[in-house]
Amino acid sequence: MRIKDIAKLAGVSPATVSRVMNNNGYVKEEKREAVLKVIKEVDYQPNPIAQSLKNQKSHMLGVIVPKISTETASRVVAGVTEVAKVHGYQVLIANTDLDIEEEINYLKFLSNKSVDGIIMMGTEVTDRHLAVMDKLAVPIVILGQEVKGYTSIIHNDYDASFSMTEYLIKQHHREIAFIGVDEKDEAVGVVRKKAYLDCLNKYAVKVDSKLMAIGDFDIDTGYQMMQQILTHKTPTAVFAVTDHLAIGAIHALLDAGLRVPDDVSVVGIGDIKLAAYLNPPLTTVHYTFKTSGKMAAEAVFELMEDDTKQGKRFMTTFELKTRASVKAI
Amino acid sequence: MRIKDIAKLAGVSPATVSRVMNNNGYVKEEKREAVLKVIKEVDYQPNPIAQSLKNQKSHMLGVIVPKISTETASRVVAGVTEVAKVHGYQVLIANTDLDIEEEINYLKFLSNKSVDGIIMMGTEVTDRHLAVMDKLAVPIVILGQEVKGYTSIIHNDYDASFSMTEYLIKQHHREIAFIGVDEKDEAVGVVRKKAYLDCLNKYAVKVDSKLMAIGDFDIDTGYQMMQQILTHKTPTAVFAVTDHLAIGAIHALLDAGLRVPDDVSVVGIGDIKLAAYLNPPLTTVHYTFKTSGKMAAEAVFELMEDDTKQGKRFMTTFELKTRASVKAI
DNA sequence: GAAATAACTGAAATCGATTTCACAATTATA
DNA sequence: TATAATTGTGAAATCGATTTCAGTTATTTC
Structure with a gap:
């Protein structure tokens, strides 16, 4: 089902269908209703790829993690997805398995307009990383390491x-x-x-x-x-x-x-x-890894709005958990 | 940098650039070299969204997990991403937090041509799930539950x-x-x-x-x-x-x-x-959750090639790990 | 009641790639 | 040499949406 088909079924032009879907521009009430009726009947959902191309927004966030199957990474991702969802965003995961080459490749690939923002869980940040990061077309936030010039979420x-x-x-x-x-x-x-x-x-x-x-x-x-x-x-x-x-x-x-x-x-x-x-x-x-993930995502969305906010440094809190593995002398 | 710009720089048409990039059709050797040179110089990478639209392939796999921040889920995702990478695919994560409504929404959203295949880590599979799954435009594999008619990876x-x-x-x-x-x-x-x-x-x-x-x-x-x-x-x-x-x-x-x-x-x-x-x-x-993830991904790729293979049922192995928490009477 | 403004609509351009199509230039075959 | 086959190329259509633009109709305003 394409927008054209909906337009035909509703007896209007694709432009009108688009106006209804996006709630912008003038549409006569009866046509709006006709369009909405058709949309509902056929359960029409616009092709997100076509929308991305036209709107120059993919509504996706890329997360680069060193190893997805660790508790830290999965908690961070949980935080990121939570915030992403609020903004109507999807999360794309890039798992580098601690391979620097992969990390750099993903940075390039993701930046290439396929995501609107990147969160990188850093381990080692080399000069080669920086070289690629400097040319990035989309905002990036580093999580877990401090990198000057870039917004970083660091643990204390x-x-x-x-x-x-x-x-x-x-x-x-x-x-x-x-x-x-x-x-x-x-x-x-x-x-x-x-x-x-x-x-x-x-x-x-x-x-x-x-x-x-x-x-x-x-x-x-x-x-x-x-x-x-x-x-x-x-x-x-x-x-x-x-x-x-x-x-x-x-x-x-x-x-x-x-x-x-x-x-x-x-x-x-x-x-x-x-x-x-x-x-x-x-x-x-x-x-608070999940919180770090949330902060990182929020920072990315802020950068997407206003990229002059680059370079902020957020420090998350920590808490000493004293349990039985320590005994006073 | 768009394909048009590359074409202009290399003194050819966009069509020729495309032919060079995709290695198909006839291109005179000297033009091919000219194009490759420009591509290399400006580090051109085609816009994946435009490619997706034209090729009707997103090169993305969707994984629906009940809770990303669990060891099981993250191991499965690790397996999926490993196989996805081999096929040049990215992995899109949808975290439902055990919310059935979310699960169904994601099924709809992902199917909508934004991914080429779906892996769903199932907990509860209701009739509403099935209703949506029946209309899916892309292949789906269920992991962890057996659903008749659908390819399932189940643990024994x-x-x-x-x-x-x-x-x-x-x-x-x-x-x-x-x-x-x-x-x-x-x-x-x-x-x-x-x-x-x-x-x-x-x-x-x-x-x-x-x-x-x-x-x-x-x-x-x-x-x-x-x-x-x-x-x-x-x-x-x-x-x-x-x-x-x-x-x-x-x-x-x-x-x-x-x-x-x-x-x-x-x-x-x-x-x-x-x-x-x-x-x-x-x-x-x-x-072997990571292996399950790999199997699920492989099954999805198989279905993408040939959707008549739908309905297979894979059972993963298990191993009893006898440790000290049990004592014979 | 005429002029100005607002409400409404669709054709066409656009996003950035791929591919078909038509045609030109070579090369091979008869 | 004439013809067929192969090689090579770019203009234009296409994917599915959004948006501009130009034009029409309805509503205000004086």
């Missing part, structure tokens, strides 16, 4: 990490192991580590490089890094920069015959859904 | 649930509580329960309705249902139809002062990522 990684370290120190821990990730990820790899170090310094706790390990993002890595640390020394507490790393660490500790938290306390960051249901329930930092 | 819920029950019986459990969900969800609510009952019957274990409870899908429900069952009787084992329900049940048991698995064994279905890291590690059924 510094304060969160600092507070967590401080919390452990206030529980009288002094031998606090650190399990981090590669520095290519600015927010997680660099900022969270810096906050940890700064906090130790503030409280004059000496930094022991033997208690620090850097690896990937998965549970297994947490396990291995913990084992590695244990070969040198047994800390009284472990600060893992993600909950998954913390879970791996806990299991390594248990397998080494240590009790958590009685022998070693463990904390993470992220507050995955099951954190409270682990044994012991995990002390962690709650981030 | 019956056998999985039966095997799990059988496993408990073989561990000499006879008082096996059941925590299920509403029957509106055919696969989870009806089939899994039927298999449980059939298995009890097969082994002449008497069914005790006091040991059965029906609720929602979340951890809290599992907790409450377990508490409710405990007011009547303490079973030796609990069969929850999802891992989340099992986790809720475990916590209710622990809070009631019972030990898992020493006093009560608990099993779930789904094998969420953290199932092996819970305490105790959860005995459950591993479903």
Whole structure:
């Protein structure tokens, strides 16, 4: 069913049908009714692609995620879709599986007028990213990393990490192991580590490089890094920069015959859904990923209205969730 | 940059540029090179919306999910996007938040030529769904429920649930509580329960309705249902139809002062990522959700080629993951 | 009652690509 | 060499909507 067909059935021109559908321009009441009747009868829905072409709006938002099958990503997407729906927008997902090449390809592809705005969940933002981003035809918002010149939604990684370290120190821990990730990820790899170090310094706790390990993002890595640390020394507490790393660490500790938290306390960051249901329930930092997704979407819509608002920086809140995985000394 | 501009720069007509881009029709070698040179220089990418309109193909797949921020959904989407990428397709996500009205709206909207195929993760499939599905202009595949006449990817819920029950019986459990969900969800609510009952019957274990409870899908429900069952009787084992329900049940048991698995064994279905890291590690059924997503996508592409293949029924495999949450009597 | 304004309508142009069609220039075949 | 077949090209139609433009009819205003 095309607009032409509706026009014929209603005995008017396509222009009139369009005017009725979009409620603009003059249409005599009886013709309007005739058109609406036909539309209802045949359940006519205009071809969105043709509309996109003519209106130069696709009513779609692109979301670039590093890995869709993670709790963080899916929560962000949930937030984005929620706001998108309010604006009558659809969400197009681009899953890069952590491949930078893919990320850049998607940036190009999506910008090419197939979406009206882009939200990129950043891990590593390279110069090549920036080169492409500078030429983008549509607004973009970066989520999770701070990129100057671009609107970014960032989690308060510094304060969160600092507070967590401080919390452990206030529980009288002094031998606090650190399990981090590669520095290519600015927010997680660099900022969270810096906050940890700064906090130790503030409280004059000496930094022991033997208690620090850097690896990937998965549970297994947490396990291995913990084992590695244990070969040198047994800390009284472990600060893992993600909950998954913390879970791996806990299991390594248990397998080494240590009790958590009685022998070693463990904390993470992220507050995955099951954190409270682990044994012991995990002390962690709650981030509002869904809210971040919403904020990102709202920022994109704002940029679509007025692209001079580029470059804003939004920081989301966090909350320390103290649970049983930490025991004071 | 439009095709016209490229044509002008290369000193040819838009038709020739199109012929070069799509590698069809005759083009003299020198003109082809001239065109390619210009395309490369200005990094021209054709407007996908205009192409969609002309070609009547959007190169997009629609996925309707009940809740994007669940592990199941995100794994399915990961599988779908993987296959989609191979075919040069993008994935459009429609998140219905379990709202049937939304589901039907999305079916209509997506079918309307804005995607070339639809994958619907079904929970409840009503007559209203069917009415809309019958009129769909594009192929659709249902994932997770069996709908006759439509290609469905189903998990072997019956056998999985039966095997799990059988496993408990073989561990000499006879008082096996059941925590299920509403029957509106055919696969989870009806089939899994039927298999449980059939298995009890097969082994002449008497069914005790006091040991059965029906609720929602979340951890809290599992907790409450377990508490409710405990007011009547303490079973030796609990069969929850999802891992989340099992986790809720475990916590209710622990809070009631019972030990898992020493006093009560608990099993779930789904094998969420953290199932092996819970305490105790959860005995459950591993479903290959990502594979289901891939199969669904492949089935959709097959239907796009040849719509007579409609109505196939694919069953995915499962694997019993026996972990420490079950103890033989 | 004439002039000015408002209400209404459809033909045609447009969005940016693809493809048909008609025709021209080569090359192959008889 | 004449004819047929192949190669090569651009103008124009097309996809399905929206919008401008020009023209008609109805309503005010003086």
